[in-house]
Amino acid sequence: MMTSQANRAYEIADTYRNKGVPVVLGGVHVSLMPEEASSHADAIVIGEAENSWPELIRGFRNGALKRTYSCSKPAEKIPFPRWSIFDRSVYLPMNSLQISRGCPVNCEMCSVPQTYGTEFRMADTAKILEDIGKLDDYLFVINDNLHLAKRRVRRFLEGLAATGKQWVGLAPLSIADDTAYLDRLKRTNCWAMYIDLSPWISAGLNERIGPAQIEKAAMLLDRIRERGIKVIASFVFGFDHDQKDVFDRTVGFARANGIEEAEFHILTPYPRSRLYERLEAEDRLETRDFSKYATSSVVYRPAKMSARELYDGYIHAWKEFYPKETHEETAKGLVIKTFACFPLGKADLVNVPDGGWGDAVRKKKAEVSA
Numbered sequence: 001m002m003t004s005q006a007n008r009a010y011e012i013a014d015t016y017r018n019k020g021v022p023v024v025l026g027g028v029h030v031s032l033m034p035e036e037a038s039s040h041a042d043a044i045v046i047g048e049a050e051n052s053w054p055e056l057i058r059g060f061r062n063g064a065l066k067r068t069y070s071c072s073k074p075a076e077k078i079p080f081p082r083w084s085i086f087d088r089s090v091y092l093p094m095n096s097l098q099i100s101r102g103c104p105v106n107c108e109m110c111s112v113p114q115t116y117g118t119e120f121r122m123a124d125t126a127k128i129l130e131d132i133g134k135l136d137d138y139l140f141v142i143n144d145n146l147h148l149a150k151r152r153v154r155r156f157l158e159g160l161a162a163t164g165k166q167w168v169g170l171a172p173l174s175i176a177d178d179t180a181y182l183d184r185l186k187r188t189n190c191w192a193m194y195i196d197l198s199p200w201i202s203a204g205l206n207e208r209i210g211p212a213q214i215e216k217a218a219m220l221l222d223r224i225r226e227r228g229i230k231v232i233a234s235f236v237f238g239f240d241h242d243q244k245d246v247f248d249r250t251v252g253f254a255r256a257n258g259i260e261e262a263e264f265h266i267l268t269p270y271p272r273s274r275l276y277e278r279l280e281a282e283d284r285l286e287t288r289d290f291s292k293y294a295t296s297s298v299v300y301r302p303a304k305m306s307a308r309e310l311y312d313g314y315i316h317a318w319k320e321f322y323p324k325e326t327h328e329e330t331a332k333g334l335v336i337k338t339f340a341c342f343p344l345g346k347a348d349l350v351n352v353p354d355g356g357w358g359d360a361v362r363k364k365k366a367e368v369s370a
């Protein structure tokens, strides 16, 4: 389970345990909060499961299930998903791939280092390329930090280019400092990069950093798009340096720079991240109801605005950025229909072949424009 799913997962786990069905819990949240999870399960798996899962199954079969399975050393082999057992019709129809784990950077708001460790580890390149060859087009490489190890991913990118498959990935904007690397990405049929622009934009609104940083961000975005790679922008609100003007100025930046798809989030202190620990030490955490830890609720006291102002500003940004006809007020809150079209803009659809996810996205686009 992930953090925002924890309450619901515990409900389901308790229901089954009450019926006498053994329950095993694992995943990111369990690895970060093992004691909490343990009270809802017969066994928990902490950390990466590839090493401990076979032992758990043996123990279960022999009637000797242990309370905790913990992976002391990270899995050496990152296995390839068995896509054949997956009902593709009910999920975003893309092949999402995780080809590395671990990150040495340790950003304050992130829990990847606490979950996967601080060493960058890559899957076996030859094996992953062989497996990718068996998949349909359109890959989503979900690694947070692949581009931190450019030299090590070079062979992977060259192999990916040879497959001819189109893919979307995640990257920091700083990849555009290296034009040779951008050229390499272009040769791989990378058609979109999902980029968190907050470190550049909201921090750039801070007087200390000034407009030079905003200008540089605009220049780097152009470099990426000049190579035919679309930018899907992500913005986070609620940093301690954010003031009330951050919402309009962020949307203004996105518009002025021709961003077609954007996501807006509220800063969320995931358990055991450095941010969580700092806010806890400053007595600024307002709730530990983890169902609210989903980047759409304010769970702490912001520094330079009220929680209400942060929430309203976040909704305002979504509404300002996307046209009115895409907004739908539901009992659960605002839904922006264009988001369902992630990650394609209209121009991209021209090149998407019939069938599969292209049809699903076209249908959604048609609904939105109708």
Ligand code: SF4
Binding pocket: 103, 104, 105, 106, 107, 110, 111, 112, 113, 144, 145
């Ligand atoms: S945000 Fe990205 S770069 Fe920072 S610690 Fe997390 S994975 Fe690493």
